[in-house]
Amino acid sequence: MSGDPEKSEQPERAAVHGLSADFVAGLVEWLTIPSIGNDPARLGDVARSATWLADALRRDGWPDVRVWDEGPALPAVYASWPSADPSAPTVLVYGHHDVQPVDPVEEWTRPPFEPVVEGDELFGRGASDDKGQVAMHLLGVRAHLAATGGSAPAVNLKLFVEGEEEIGSPHLPELLDAHRADLASDLVVFSDTPVYARDAPTVCTGQRGVYGAEVVFVGGSSDVHSGRAGGGVPNPVTALARLVAALHDERGAVALPGFYDDVVPPTDAERADYASLPFDEDAWLANSGGARVAAGEEGWSTLERVWVRPSAEVNGFVGGYTGPGLKTIVPARAEVKLSFRLAPGQRPERVAEALRVFVAEHTPPGIRSEVIPRGDGVPPYAVDINHPAVVALREVVEAALEQPVRFARSGGSGPAAVLHQSLGVPVVYLGVTLPDDRVHAPNERVVVSQLLRGAEAAARLWRVLPERLT
Known part of the structure; x- marks a missing residue:
């Protein structure tokens, strides 16, 4: 590194900055693929999306990259990159590459699969949910290697990107069972959640x-x-x-x-974090179907009602x-x-x-x-906020975003609990997208600087985890 104090003190940030243009160009290319999993006419595009990701991983140097397209599941991508240290912990990163339908298409102000960058915003279906955050991890690995000067990550890294999340991950349990040895790990990093707000960032600790x-x-x-x-x-x-x-x-x-x-109720520390978040009830109601008043179980705040109750x-x-x-x-x-x-x-x-x-x-x-x-249901999940990986994750996100980071939950549901139950390891959440990214809606976008800071946080996380998980 040069004598630039910024570069010497924050090598991950400098590395992300140097790779940012290539990162954005690659993400734009990926977003042109309409990988809509619930549209039979687009199943070939789901396979094309998986192939694109696999090719990108190979170009980045991942030594083991596979597309899992056997059985009824839509194609998923698996990759692994062993650490030079055989005693290093093994971390599995989870995401998905399928996207939501674009209806009503007439409400898009830009074609959904012709992504465009306008200032700090990248518009296109999947930009936030979830191709942007998967691509963020590819950039994070490259930045981690550049910052440390290593030829392999400090942890044994694995990546699992499924192709069915937007249709409820119907074949995920079978996929996890069929590839249990490949997916064995000490920790799962789940990247498919937002922060609470740009000026009030959070680390998610669970989903209903x-x-x-x-x-x-x-x-x-x-x-x-x-x-x-x-x-x-x-x-x-x-x-x-x-x-x-x-x-x-x-x-x-x-x-x-x-x-x-x-x-199991949230801890007092979590409730204190929820209470300290800026909450505008009128704005929340306006974005919650236009309801006139907040209502629900007595004794709990609105955020608690939709996050943890x-x-x-x-x-x-x-x-x-x-x-x-x-x-x-x-x-x-x-x-x-x-x-x-x-x-x-x-x-x-x-x-x-x-x-x-x-x-x-x-x-x-x-x-x-x-x-x-109507189905077997999806179990809830919450991770212990005192787990060393959660503590480390909060620290690296704070360092990357240069703001205090509080805990939050997600009121929605996802496959984190399935991953936890199948693999038997904790799941932590590294997500940096924003609540107003219009996921599942017309004009989806992602704020590029959020993804760059997320990549920096990931790069830092791979460096610090070995000493935290020993």
């Missing part, structure tokens, strides 16, 4: 799980004229409405039996006649779709059983009820 089901109430064998039978037979719509009304108690808590028994939501309710005008009937059938976000400690199968008990308790005489699960 989810379980969904439909409840069906059936009365008679067919609809009947209300003048003939109204007031004389059970109405399944009315009965199901009573069940829905009983789903929460007067304090906003979910009323399923034993629903909270397994919930479980919830129950009615996603849809249908029964009887819903066409124009009035049709005077007693309906024969009613259905409600329910989803439950799960907090750490809860298990989808336990919530499924609690729902069955709740429905049985709220099924009146003369009504036949059925609970129809």
Whole structure:
């Protein structure tokens, strides 16, 4: 290195800066590939995206690069780069290269697969979710090697980039099981989450799980004229409405039996971090479907309600006649779709059983009820904030972003818990994208400087982890 103090004191930052133009050009090229996993017409593009990534990894010097395209799973990419130190810890980086559909395409102000850089912003589908953050890790490895002068990383690095995350990772458990030896590691670094805000950066420490089901109430064998039978037979719509009304108690808590028994609350330190984050309720409501007021379980803040507490939501309710005008009937059938976000400690199968008990308790005489699960659900996950890898991750993100970094959670669900359960190791989150990147929406973008600082954080992390995980 030269005598430049900035370069000598922060070699990772200098290395990232020197490689930034090549990084942006490569990401732009990758974003032109419309790897939409849920579109049968685009399955060839998903394979092309995997090939692009594999070729980029080989150009960067990764000694073992493979495209896993066997079985029903869409193509995934695996790569490994052993450390020169055989005793170094092994770290697996997770991301995905499939992207969301672009509908409604008429709302895009730029073609979604013709990426363009405007100032510090890169527009295109997948720029933030998740090709940008996968590419960030490729840059981080290159910067790490440049900063340390090594020919191999300080940790044994592995990369696993799946092609089905945007369709719920349906084949991920089988893929993990089939390649268990390749994916064996001491730690997973999960890069598919944002920070809270550009001026209030955070490290995510967990995600909620989810379980969904439909409840069906059936009365008679067919609809009947209300003048003939109204007031004389059970109405399944009315009965199901009573069940829905009983789903929460007067304090906003979910009323399923034993629903909270397994919930592990956040630590006091995490709650203090949440409370210290700048939160504009009106702005949050405006970005949450335009709701007029915040509501939910008493005793918890809005951020806590959507990050660390479980919830129950009615996603849809249908029964009887819903066409124009009035049709005077007693309906024969009613259905409600329910989803439950799960907090750490809860298990989808336990919530499924609690729902069955709740429905049985709220099924009146003369009504036949059925609970129809919609999948097995996704378990929640949270990592111990005192784990050495979490402490190290927070330090390197603070150094890269040059701001205090607090803890946060994600209210959504993802495959972190599946990775944790299958591989049996902690999962930590390194994500630097922003909440207003419009992921899953028209005009998705990423802030390039955020990705560059994320790459710097990753480069620093590989240098410090060996001494932290011994």
